[in-house]
Amino acid sequence: MTAAAGSKNSHRFLVTLGACLFLWWVLTEGDPGSWTLGVPLAVLAALSVFALPAGRPYRIAWRQVVPFGLNFFWQSLVGGLDVSRRAFSPRLPLRPGFIDYPVTLPRGPALTFFMIVISLLPGTLSVGLHRDCVHVHVLDLGLDVQGSLADLERRVARLFALPITQREAA
Numbered sequence: 303m304t305a306a307a308g309s310k311n312s313h314r315f316l317v318t319l320g321a322c323l324f325l326w327w328v329l330t331e332g333d334p335g336s337w338t339l340g341v342p343l344a345v346l347a348a349l350s351v352f353a354l355p356a357g358r359p360y361r362i363a364w365r366q367v368v369p370f371g372l373n374f375f376w377q378s379l380v381g382g383l384d385v386s387r388r389a390f391s392p393r394l395p396l397r398p399g400f401i402d403y404p405v406t407l408p409r410g411p412a413l414t415f416f417m418i419v420i421s422l423l424p425g426t427l428s429v430g431l432h433r434d435c436v437h438v439h440v441l442d443l444g445l446d447v448q449g450s451l452a453d454l455e456r457r458v459a460r461l462f463a464l465p466i467t468q469r470e471a472a
Contacts, residue, residue: 311351319348358410363463370461374419377450381424385441399443402435403451412462416455423454 322344330336388395407413417436420428425441440447459466 310356314351314356315348318351319344322347360411361463363461366457366461366463370457373457374423377423377454381426385424388441396441397443398439398441400429401438401440401443401447402432403438403448405431405434405436405455406467407455407459407464412458412464415462416458419454419458420451426451 323340326336326340326344330340405413405416407416413431417428417431420426420436420438425445426447427439429437429439431437436451438447438451456466
């Protein structure tokens with residue numbers, strides 16, 4: 303192992319240890335009696351950085367964080383209101399089903415993030431990935447889910463400072 307790789311692993315170890323200790327503190331509400339178990343577990347978890355490979359490198363375009371967050375908040379609000387309206391409607395205007403969305407994001411952190419955000423938005427749930435298609439469960443097949451997912455994918459690409467691939471017309 304080179305000195306640079308050792309330094310990176312040391313940094314990953316310390317960051318992971320700090321995150322684990324913080325998480326333990328939050329979960330136990332700072333109970334001092336819990337540290338006899340928490341510290342050894344945090345150290346063991348942090349030691350995993352020496353056994354597991356580092357994730358793929360990625361970049362975040364920090365100037366895109368606020369626009370992404372605001373859009374995510376707005377879409378969540380609108381989607382939540384729509385789901386509520388449907389849930390309380392006596393006719394239950396739902397047409398649930400599945401769609402396959404052909405994704406252009408490269409495999410790695412951006413694609414993983416995209417699939418997680420799909421599941422956090424009301425009315426959609428990313429079910430899996432098969433080749434270059436995300437399998438998505440939707441509450442209403444009559445909505446323009448493909449267009450919404452394409453917009454979300456462009457936003458995620460901008461957030462991760464990736465080139466935005468133009469999708470061919472179907």
